[in-house]
Amino acid sequence: MKNLEQIRAGLQAYPIEVTFPDITLWRHGNTGVDYIHSFDSGIAGPHVMVMALSHGNEVSGAIAVDALLRMKLRPLKGRITLGFSNVEAYRRFDRNNVDATRFIDEDMNRVWSESRLDSSDETLELRRARELRPIIDDVDYLLDIHSMHEESPPMMMCGPLEKGIRFASQIGLPAHVIADAGHPNGKRMRDYGGFGDIDSPKNSLLIETGQHFSSRSRDVALDTACRFLAATGVADIMGLSHFLTQPFPVKQRLLQVTQPVVAQTMNFEFARNFHGLELIERAGTVIAKDGDVEISSPYDNCVIVQPSLRHLAPGVTVMRLAKILDFQSDGDMKMS
The missing domain is CATH 2.40.50.630 (OB fold (Dihydrolipoamide Acetyltransferase, E2P))
Structure with missing residues (x-):
């Protein structure tokens, strides 16, 4: 029987086509939580969040959030929050073992149930999720940026609810929208709290931008983040036009897992x-x-x-x- 190292050795290796940003520049935010930056317009509107690095080797989201912070993006109304999630796994990324730092102790995108967050369990990912929880609790619209192990067209994972499907349609890309019920071994951030409640006005999407280290994934992450911010009304799409590289509009296809x-x-x-x-x-x-x-x-x-x-x-x-x-x-x- 093969072990995991032998199995990985037989799989396709992908080149690292992008530069990993130095996110230590963003450690000290303005929310009391490291690596989280929030900007309030002073005008009534939704609280909108773009989150990167639920997994430590998924760099496209980090590139997008870093770029939005560097341009000093500010909301037209409501509040914009930009953040990095599993920063310790990202810090430990090893180019010679690119699959090893998806997480440290456990998958951070499987801990977002009240029972896990309120439990006595102690892992690095749970501690970080508990730090983020008060901020996530206040968010109205969330985009969680991910990427994939294998080279594949990007996919918007909209969840099983009609509100998520409508939201993905409003964003208008990518071409493939996946209605999925999540993972049997733990709840994702996308499905946490009001995001996964059919009666809540809160809404969330998870974008899978493509293969982890491809330049295309970087471009998809930037484009999707900008269209998400514009769709929620907190940003002007024209002010973000230099990040828009993907064909638009596209004919979307809906798949149900x-x-x-x-x-x-x-x-x-x-x-x-x-x-x-x-x-x-x-x-x-x-x-x-x-x-x-x-x-x-x-x-x-x-x-x-x-x-x-x-x-x-x-x-x-x-x-x-x-x-x-x-x-x-x-x-x-x-x-x-």
């Missing part, structure tokens, strides 16, 4: 080299093997979402399966 595929063994293998968003036309097509167990597409036109073995372990989600849906004018979904 129907199930995660969770590895049971370290002998999990894909049937071919999936990167993400591949269409499996026929139900019953073998797409992976987990030890001696074959995993097949459960329906026609099944879409593979975020396949990766870089963090393979029993109990870890290695891909998701999704159906193609249609956008409706009111933001609802229906089957194609």
Whole structure:
């Protein structure tokens, strides 16, 4: 049986095409929480946040937040908060082991349930989440910027609620919008509190910009952050036009995740080299093997979402399966 290091050694290595910003410049913010900067217009409006580095090796978000801070962005109304999440994992990033510092003790994007935050558990990521919690509690609209292990087109992860689907449609990019219910092994920041409450006016999105270290991911992160800020009314899109590099508008396609595929063994293998968003036309097509167990597409036109073995372990989600849906004018979904 292979171990994780052997599995990673057999996977594609991606070049680091971007410069990692020195975020220590932003350690001392104005909120009482390190690496969090908040600016109030003095005019009534929403509290809008752009968050980077939920995972320490996902640099595109750090580049975007760093750029917005450097330009001294200020809100037209309401409040803008810009921040970096798992800064310790980012600080420890190792170019010779690029997958190692996704987190230090545990995945910081799985701790955002009240039960975990209020627990007696102590990890580096939980301590940081508890520092951020009072600020997140006050946010009306959140964009959490992420990137992916493998090279794949960008995706907006809008959650399972209609309000998230409508919000993604209002942003207008990227082309692929994923309606997903989150992870079985922990709640994401995107789904925390009012963000995941159908009756709350709060709303949030998670953008997967592309492969961690690609220049395209950097460009997607900057473009999406700017369109998010403009869509919420706290910024003027014309004032951010120098960051807009992506084709717009685009025809968006909505996918609904129907199930995660969770590895049971370290002998999990894909049937071919999936990167993400591949269409499996026929139900019953073998797409992976987990030890001696074959995993097949459960329906026609099944879409593979975020396949990766870089963090393979029993109990870890290695891909998701999704159906193609249609956008409706009111933001609802229906089957194609």
